[in-house]
Amino acid sequence: MSQATALSVNLNKIALLRNSREGSYPSVVAHAQVCLDAGADGITVHPRPDQRHIRPSDVMDLTSLVAPLDGIEFNVEGNPFAGPQGSYPGFMELVAQSQPDQCTLVPDSDDQLTSDHGFNLKQSGARLEPIIQRLKDQGCRISLFMDPDPEQIRLAKNVGADRIELYTGPYAEAFGQQSDNLDNLFQTYVEAAETAAEQGLGLNAGHDLNLENLPRFRQVKDLLEVSIGHALTVDSIAMGMAEAVKRYRAICQA
Template identity: 75%
Template sequence: MTQKTPTALSVNLNKIALLRNSREGSYPDVVAHARTCIAAGADGITIHPRPDQRHIRVGDVVDLHQMLQSEATIEFNIEGNPFAGAMGSYPGFMELVEQNIPEQCTLVPDSNDQLTSDHGFDLTQSGDRLLPIIEKLQSLGCRISLFMDPDIEQIKLAKDIGADRIELYTGPYAEAYKNQSPELEGIFQSYYEAAVAAQEIGLGLNAGHDLNLDNLPKFREIPNLLEVSIGHALTVDSIAMGMSTAVARYKNICIS
């Protein structure tokens, strides 16, 4: 059997922040949980600060950025809508990234009223606006990943506007897996083909959304999957088994 390439595990801390925000104060502490994840084997920390600060707040971005300065091998990944402007104490996505430069910036086409990210970019509509943003962020030293559906023609456009990687939106795959849909294999194959096409034109491959302990092993059959970002399911698993154990379980899948 061919040995799979290890996949980096980046833990999304949004749901820890959401729990914290349900009461006054800083319990649970987002930075402390980031340290727990790192100690348990996480390769990166992901956050998705939205303008309404419903979970990750501006202060969390600053605190995590400062803490991760001393973690040379841990990647900081900030996700978000690059077109999001200022709202209250939220300075705007681009301003926030420029003030707290991460190793990776994942650009996502979510609006303020979305519950969660649920589709990739349509680059026939937004590609021209994204091009100078990508160039600006790359000039700051950020690797740029675009949140994309498994659409090969759209993925080609991601390469054309200068993205370094794509993050495949895995929601439809996860839904089909959960329901054991008869269309599961066809859906998985569409992701496989999109991943191969991306790599053939020089794009790195990330993935994320609703991946969990059950469906991640199959998705890992896709070759050269560089990184997965997992938050909601890992947080739920942490309630049952503890965060250190949950991170270790996910990490084991990513390297096996």
């Protein structure tokens, strides 16, 4: 490992808990502050049109919290093709309003439980290219949610991405099951990282990473950032959010 990896805490599940009742408790912004005070390098949210967790107002409130802070990044994830729906203004409009440091584009549909695959740029690359340019013109770094497929990663560079975020769900599942295929699967992520480096793309990763499987994944070379929400929130129930952030950050800094 040549450098530390930034930890961006995804707050979707805090918003999900809040949305189970009327009102604004627990506060997404207050929990973001806890994470930052405990050493998190950034905050991530993934606002969806159905507003099942993060709402457009949360995005703007977090923008107000993070924007004045030096060295702290705000990462907004989502489907760039998601248009207006009720009080959801559309993903592109929401990004234009919030001006995050990083915009992670994800090919999730409205009815998906969670993101579960990367872009197929053979199919969507031409449509994404002008969107990426528009977002870069607004000052956002662009990361594309990708499977560990070298051919697709090369296409990510061609459409203008600055980084890719490797979808780590299959790795996490294989790790949890101690699958016989774990070593071979992990090697696909190593090769994907090498391809990204060859293309001049920065490397992020996220999905189902936790305290058990993150140390091994950090062996992937030049891993700049991990985005972790679900597992960190679950760990927070047992140990408190500040302690959970510190433990994840210790792995990222090791």
